[in-house]
Amino acid sequence: MRPHLAGVLTGVSLGLLGSLLALVQPLAAKRLVDELDGGRATAGWILLLSALVLLGAVLAAAGQYVLERTSEAVVHTTRRELTARLLRLRVPAVERAEPGDLISRVTSDTTVLRQTAVQPVASAVVCVPVLVGAVVLMGLLDLVLLGVTLGALGLVAVAVTVTAPRIGRAAGEAQEAVGAMGAALERVLGAFRTVKAAGAEREETARLHRTAADARRAGLRAAGWEAVSGTAGAVSVQIAFLLVLGVGGARVASGATDVSELVAFLLYLFSLAPRVHQLVDVVGQLQAGGAAALRVAEVERMPAERVDGPPLHALHALHALSPSAPAFAGARRPGPATVAFDRVGFAYRPGLPPAHREVSFTVPARGMTAFVGPSGAGKTTVFSLIERFHEPDSGRVLLDGRDVREWPPAELRAAIGYVEQDSPVLAGTLRDNLLLGAPAAAGARLGEVLRRARLEALVARLPQGLDTPVGHRGDRLSGGERQRIAIARALLRAPRLLLLDEATSQLDAANEAALRETVADAARRTTVLVVAHRLSTVAAADRIVVMEEGRVRAVGTHAELLSADALYRELAATQFLSAPPGPPS
Numbered sequence: 001m002r003p004h005l006a007g008v009l010t011g012v013s014l015g016l017l018g019s020l021l022a023l024v025q026p027l028a029a030k031r032l033v034d035e036l037d038g039g040r041a042t043a044g045w046i047l048l049l050s051a052l053v054l055l056g057a058v059l060a061a062a063g064q065y066v067l068e069r070t071s072e073a074v075v076h077t078t079r080r081e082l083t084a085r086l087l088r089l090r091v092p093a094v095e096r097a098e099p100g101d102l103i104s105r106v107t108s109d110t111t112v113l114r115q116t117a118v119q120p121v122a123s124a125v126v127c128v129p130v131l132v133g134a135v136v137l138m139g140l141l142d143l144v145l146l147g148v149t150l151g152a153l154g155l156v157a158v159a160v161t162v163t164a165p166r167i168g169r170a171a172g173e174a175q176e177a178v179g180a181m182g183a184a185l186e187r188v189l190g191a192f193r194t195v196k197a198a199g200a201e202r203e204e205t206a207r208l209h210r211t212a213a214d215a216r217r218a219g220l221r222a223a224g225w226e227a228v229s230g231t232a233g234a235v236s237v238q239i240a241f242l243l244v245l246g247v248g249g250a251r252v253a254s255g256a257t258d259v260s261e262l263v264a265f266l267l268y269l270f271s272l273a274p275r276v277h278q279l280v281d282v283v284g285q286l287q288a289g290g291a292a293a294l295r296v297a298e299v300e301r302m303p304a305e306r307v308d309g310p311p312l313h314a315l316h317a318l319h320a321l322s323p324s325a326p327a328f329a330g331a332r333r334p335g336p337a338t339v340a341f342d343r344v345g346f347a348y349r350p351g352l353p354p355a356h357r358e359v360s361f362t363v364p365a366r367g368m369t370a371f372v373g374p375s376g377a378g379k380t381t382v383f384s385l386i387e388r389f390h391e392p393d394s395g396r397v398l399l400d401g402r403d404v405r406e407w408p409p410a411e412l413r414a415a416i417g418y419v420e421q422d423s424p425v426l427a428g429t430l431r432d433n434l435l436l437g438a439p440a441a442a443g444a445r446l447g448e449v450l451r452r453a454r455l456e457a458l459v460a461r462l463p464q465g466l467d468t469p470v471g472h473r474g475d476r477l478s479g480g481e482r483q484r485i486a487i488a489r490a491l492l493r494a495p496r497l498l499l500l501d502e503a504t505s506q507l508d509a510a511n512e513a514a515l516r517e518t519v520a521d522a523a524r525r526t527t528v529l530v531v532a533h534r535l536s537t538v539a540a541a542d543r544i545v546v547m548e549e550g551r552v553r554a555v556g557t558h559a560e561l562l563s564a565d566a567l568y569r570e571l572a573a574t575q576f577l578s579a580p581p582g583p584p585s
């Protein structure tokens with residue numbers, strides 16, 4: 001709320017003024033009754049009372065509007081900061097979280113904040129001085145009746161003390177359950193075809209219903225406690241009213257007070273009643289708001305990367321325009337990058353078996369280095385560590401001889417083109433997807449990359465060409481098309497280091513041969529690391545790193561490894577060839 005303090009203060013001041021005017025109204029009413037009693041002219045008092053009512057209403061409405069506007073502004077700021085933070089989060093933090101739950105924190109929790117951040121705080125600020133003012137004025141009118149009133153209102157204090165923490169807990173659980181529902185929904189929608197193909201709709205629906213029921217149960221619990229405190233508020237005001245009527249009537253009869261004072265006192269009590277209700281509501285709303293704010297704050301506390309340096313398009317514009325000059329601050333050497341792993345040890349989580357144990361290799365600038373090995377050997381992990389998605393527990397990963405931990409992340413990644421194993425494509429148009437990593441690339445360069453990635457025919461076939469939407473996760477495209485888009489996206493970045501993770505596994509023979517030539521061409525100009533599952537790829541590689549159970553087993557050329565390494569021979573005989581493996585020799 002800090003940046004919007006001016007709005008909060010304005011809204012609160014207007015509300016306060018409106019409420020103070022409401023406080024004066026009973027005094028004017030008392031005077032009116034006195035004037036009527038004395039048979040004097042009352043037109044002026046009636047006019048004054050009407051003006052007070054009107055002005056009070058206008059001020060209250062203006063205050064309300066300013067506060068609503070401030071609520072929107074507070075939530076807008078929260079959502080901006082939260083979304084910016086989400087994209088800066090470190091990869092392990094997001095891998096540990098549930099995407100659906102994170103989404104609900106940005107959408108649902110901030111909506112709860114919208115309703116509970118500014119208004120209740122402002123109401124409380126307005127309520128308290130009005131309550132104190134009313135109590136003082138009531139005391140001035142009749143101390144005995146004030147004692148009676150406060151005694152009856154004590155019930156509210158007890159009820160709120162008991163219910164507030166319970167409302168908070170239940171509201172927190174309700175928001176957690178909404179988050180769990182988001183996570184469960186994301187789970188099924190993210191693998192919709194798999195769920196359908198498995199015929200698991202009924203089970204998955206039951207799972208979603210369970211989370212919805214959890215949210216309902218927690219919501220009902222909060223509502224129950226809110227009803228208890230609300231009822232306690234209403235009952236205590238009613239009791240106070242009846243007691244004041246009874247005791248006040250007796251005091252009027254005995255001459256201890258007069259009718260006009262009793263009328264004024266009752267009017268104060270009337271004006272107090274909605275404030276008491278409001279305060280009780282405020283306590284409940286603040287509890288729900290507190291629970292939502294906690295969930296938002298948890299995202300704020302998740303580990304994030306620092307943001308520095310120029311924006312993406314500037315990094316790439318500079319990089320693309322002057323490949324021979326220092327491309328941008330920090331890129332120590334232009335041209336192809338060198339990579340080295342120096343006794344790298346790494347486990348994805350403490351307690352898990354290490355994915356890398358003492359991994360060491362060096363890759364010179366230019367040329368193609370292939371990583372081969374059985375599934376789970378740690379090949380993809382090499383790429384994750386170079387991109388600094390994860391950091392080694394021991395040893396060093398060096399790019400251009402500089403520890404990747406010393407590179408600003410944006411600058412490090414601007415030097416790299418990465419084609420992931422499952423070639424993700426984002427919702428949006430084909431053009432959005434191609435330019436994702438190089439917004440400034442266009443024109444002839446785009447045409448050239450489309451040709452090299454064999455995408456020209458696809459673009460010609462699509463109804464709106466490059467501007468055709470590709471669907472959620474690119475599901476209007478074939479697997480091979482997605483792979484070629486991912487390769488084109490990486491090439492458009494004119495990377496100093498190209499990382500390809502089994503990027504050709506879904507391609508047909510013709511496209512695979514063409515892209516092999518594209519990758520070989522890239523390797524003549526830049527450094528290419530490829531996780532290879534095809535013989536054609538490893539045969540073309542300048543060097544091959546054989547990995548097994550997180551270790552580097554051997555390094556060499558295809559011919560060298562065929563004679564020197566038994567595992568490589570076995571891989572060459574089985575995994576790399578599409579033909580079934582021959583009998584063991």
Ligand SMILES: Nc1ncnc2c1ncn2[C@@H]1O[C@H](COP(=O)(O)OP(=O)(O)OP(=O)(O)O)[C@@H](O)[C@H]1O
Binds near residue numbers: 348374376381382
């Ligand atoms: N994000 C992750 N969190 C936890 N463990 C992981 C994660 N990613 C990979 N692993 C584990 O780390 C080990 C190495 O995984 P990696 O993906 O590097 O293997 P790979 O050689 O690329 O395998 P494949 O050829 O099947 O893709 C595996 O045991 C895998 O289960």
